[in-house]
Amino acid sequence: MQWISPSRKQTRVSEDRPAAWSVEAIQQLLDLPFMELLWRAQSTHRTYWPEGDVELATLLSVKTGGCPENCGYCPQSAQFDTGVKAQKLMSVEEVTAAARAARDAGATRFCMGAAWRAPKDRDIEKVNELIRAVKGLGMQSCATLGMLTAPQAESLREAGLDYYNHNLDTAPEYYNDVVSSRQYQDRLDTLQAVRAAGISVCCGGIIGMGEAPVHRAGLIAQLANLSPYPESVPINSLVRVPGTPMADSEPVDPLDFVRIIAVARITMPKARVRLSAGRQQLGEAVQALCFMAGANSIFYGDKLLVTGNPEASDDARLLEKLGLRTTRSVIESEEAGC
Ligand code: SAM
């Protein structure tokens, strides 16, 4: 069974938004009184996502650590001493077992992450086998492997890849404070190759890296102005990992984080907005506000790539407490004709 019923298929739209979102317009939304902002975001959410379901996506680091890039937030960069042990690409058997366990625990999407700057063509061949294995289990597949060439993106698409995750992370003006081993344009080029290959785009960013409010608005403007905007938008709160240059960053004000989710929902109404890294620090009440603000996807499973995530059983309990249904349960009731 495929966990995508016809009514859940993502339609790509660009017409339900202004021609371009200015950073000022986004900043004005972010500065609204909190209740006004939440009301607007929840109204948009109800209009575009009447089922109100929450997608469960499970992450697996299929190739860990030893990355030559210097992204200041990342525990997997070889340039920082974070204690992460480098591991080579996992086998098809190992990945299949993990994907099957994720599916059996309720996930509908399986996301494979690799700590590469850019994969080699022979790496793509191996990842294609992993994609075919995940697709064989009836799950949506997602991969995040670093920069891609156009032929590599096409090869991934031919293997059945549904989504490619490649984050812009922050506003262009703040990017050089985050990473110096690549340029913002490199990210945009890969996103373009992914789009051209017909793969759905998963693209978001990180809040809490010392950026100013205008940079947060700038990130959302960049995402919302992609044409079309991404089908999935992961919003991460920085996980401050000892040994990374950003380990001592000021923690994000939780209500400011909720505001970012709300503005992502308003500006990209048809996207799955994913409440991503950093949920362990948010607590249940703030996560509930994020769902109110329009988050409708989470990473599900006790690990992100190398850092922790809430236990699946705690997430299941939270969704139950809030009366929120998972995408899987909505699809199953549709199929049963309920
Ligand atoms: N190497 C590939 C790349 O950079 O595109 C894929 C893996 S990379 C770990 C995927 C994304 O994870 C990054 O773009 C970043 O947004 C997010 N990420 C990494 N470390 C993080 C952290 N400490 N806190 C929050 N998000 C993080």
Ligand code: DTB
């Ligand atoms: C995304 O936006 N967040 C995920 C996923 N895409 C690949 C990664 C979060 C990583 C958090 C730190 C870690 O565990 O490495």
Ligand code: SF4
């Ligand atoms: Fe490498 Fe990706 Fe980590 Fe940057 S975010 S250091 S590219 S694994």
